[in-house]
Amino acid sequence: MTKQHITTSVNGESVEYLCEAQQTLLDVLRDELGLTGTKEGCSTGDCGACSVIVDGNVVCSCLMLGAEAEGRQIETIEGMATADQLHPLQKQFLEQASLQCGFCTPGFLVAAKALLDKNPDPTETEIRFWLAGNLCRCTGYDKIVRAVQDAAAEMRGA
Amino acid sequence: MPSIDYVAPTSVNDAVAALAAASGNGRVLAGGTDLLVQMRTGQITPQTIIDIKRIAETREIAESDKAFVIGAAATGVEMSAHNGLKTTFPGIVEAMDLIGSQQIQGRASPGGNLCNASPAADCVPALIAAGATCTIAGPNGTRDIPVEDVVTGPGQTCLSQDEFVVSFTVPKPPPRTGDAYLRLIPRTEMDIAVVGAGVCLTLDDAGVCQAARVALGAVAPTQVLVADGAAALIGSTIDETALNTLAAAASAACNPIDDKRGTVDYRKKVAGVLATRAAQKALERAKA
Ligand SMILES: Cc1cc2nc3c(=O)[nH]c(=O)nc-3n(C[C@H](O)[C@H](O)[C@H](O)COP(=O)(O)OP(=O)(O)OC[C@H]3O[C@@H](n4cnc5c(N)ncnc54)[C@H](O)[C@@H]3O)c2cc1C
Numbered sequence: 009m010t011k012q013h014i015t016t017s018v019n020g021e022s023v024e025y026l027c028e029a030q031q032t033l034l035d036v037l038r039d040e041l042g043l044t045g046t047k048e049g050c051s052t053g054d055c056g057a058c059s060v061i062v063d064g065n066v067v068c069s070c071l072m073l074g075a076e077a078e079g080r081q082i083e084t085i086e087g088m089a090t091a092d093q094l095h096p097l098q099k100q101f102l103e104q105a106s107l108q109c110g111f112c113t114p115g116f117l118v119a120a121k122a123l124l125d126k127n128p129d130p131t132e133t134e135i136r137f138w139l140a141g142n143l144c145r146c147t148g149y150d151k152i153v154r155a156v157q158d159a160a161a162e163m164r165g166a
Numbered sequence: 167m168p169s170i171d172y173v174a175p176t177s178v179n180d181a182v183a184a185l186a187a188a189s190g191n192g193r194v195l196a197g198g199t200d201l202l203v204q205m206r207t208g209q210i211t212p213q214t215i216i217d218i219k220r221i222a223e224t225r226e227i228a229e230s231d232k233a234f235v236i237g238a239a240a241t242g243v244e245m246s247a248h249n250g251l252k253t254t255f256p257g258i259v260e261a262m263d264l265i266g267s268q269q270i271q272g273r274a275s276p277g278g279n280l281c282n283a284s285p286a287a288d289c290v291p292a293l294i295a296a297g298a299t300c301t302i303a304g305p306n307g308t309r310d311i312p313v314e315d316v317v318t319g320p321g322q323t324c325l326s327q328d329e330f331v332v333s334f335t336v337p338k339p340p341p342r343t344g345d346a347y348l349r350l351i352p353r354t355e356m357d358i359a360v361v362g363a364g365v366c367l368t369l370d371d372a373g374v375c376q377a378a379r380v381a382l383g384a385v386a387p388t389q390v391l392v393a394d395g396a397a398a399l400i401g402s403t404i405d406e407t408a409l410n411t412l413a414a415a416a417s418a419a420c421n422p423i424d425d426k427r428g429t430v431d432y433r434k435k436v437a438g439v440l441a442t443r444a445a446q447k448a449l450e451r452a453k454a
């Protein structure tokens with residue numbers, strides 16, 4: 009069957025690719041576009057390691073087809089830092105040691121960014137519910153939650 | 167995996183034509199949160215994927231004087247953001263919002279929840295309780311049927327291979343109506359219902375129940391509409407006697423499986439308890 013020719017936007021840049029119908033957006037990001045910051049944990053929507061933002065909503069890129077991305081705006085972990093500056097969430101994750109093996113970290117950062125884009129001042133409960141679809145086998149979550157709270161405060165200028 | 171086709175029609179007719187052309191090997195794609203998992207595990211092997219999300223009618227949530235029309239592929243995020251729907255049918259919105267994580271909410275749809283035909287689908291009992299119908303498109307046009315008539319067994323629906331659900335219609339209720347959906351899961355997030363219960367009821371100005379619908383999930387091969395549970399509420403002020411009769415009717419309506427998540431007796435008991443609590447919550451909302 010014919011490959012799909014897709015034009016989309018990834019981290020603000022227009023991107024074109026060819027993909028098979030059954031390739032997920034995660035497959036496309038990693039294998040076709042070389043954006044390997046987005047991780048594959050489970051491929052069944054349970055772990056959140058593959059989180060990306062599509063048209064403002066955080067989704068699992070393992071549960072979206074690459075072919076569906078036509079005309080969408082996609083944000084991945086690679087787009088979070090600027091050339092010379094880490095995102096406040098990235099800085100806080102580093103400062104507070106919110107990662108150990110780091111496999112879950114891109115997914116947490118992207119999901120947390122989607123939260124702070126919508127809600128600059130979330131409560132701890134809101135943060136924990138929002139991040140319930142991101143699993144971490146190392147940290148025990150507390151340091152992640154604190155880093156999100158502190159990054160939120162920093163971004164509010166508090 | 168053998169190579170397959172992907173199409174994203176922009177009209178209902180084109181989608182029906184694509185389904186017909188796939189002659190039984192086509193699959194509708196809405197949010198993909200069930201479909202892509204099932205493809206991944208090899209449970210299903212479609213030859214054509216028909217993405218319905220570029221069809222306007224499947225995406226809109228429209229409010230008129232008479233009804234809410236919810237696109238079958240509207241997402242949980244979109245339903246939660248719709249103030250009119252949330253105010254009138256908080257039970258439907260809460261039921262949808264229970265599905266999965268934030269990531270899943272960005273994609274999961276009520277149409278997918280219904281057509282995946284899991285006995286434990288959370289949004290379905292709430293839609294049934296609210297008296298929702300769905301509009302099904304096929305080669306001969308569209309037909310409207312009650313939501314409770316769609317699922318015929320686990321993984322099975324009454325849709326033929328060239329039909330799909332375009333939207334749900336939920337009639338605007340009379341004043342003093344409230345709805346609620348509750349589920350029991352062993353954890354606080356990210357789990358499958360052991361029992362789900364949806365109730366929608368209407369009071370008159372003296373506080374006597376005029377109309378009620380009660381639906382259960384996860385306790386039988388399909389969702390169950392508990393008519394005698396509703397009958398117990400109608401004509402009462404939703405007092406203790408009515409609630410006890412409701413609980414007994416809900417337990418009796420169950421035909422559940424026995425598994426590690428809950429035994430038959432446990433599910434029956436919990437169905438009664440949850441139906442009662444959902445009725446109490448719906449009552450509070452009807453009075454508010
Ligand atoms: C991590 C995770 C957690 C989950 N948690 C829950 C939960 O708590 N409660 C719950 O109920 N479910 C849960 N689910 C299951 C799933 O998210 C829901 O059933 C969801 O509503 C499916 O919607 P979808 O749009 O993604 O469907 P899809 O995957 O796109 O479709 C599901 C099925 O329905 C068919 N279909 C879809 N739309 C239509 C249509 N309009 N007409 C005809 N056929 C159609 C598809 O062909 C497919 O067979 C979970 C899934 C995951 C991955």
Ligand code: FES
Nearest residue numbers: 049050051056070
């Ligand atoms: S890899 Fe997508 S949720 Fe785990």
Ligand code: FES
Nearest residue numbers: 108109144145146
């Ligand atoms: S840091 Fe290892 S899984 Fe989260």
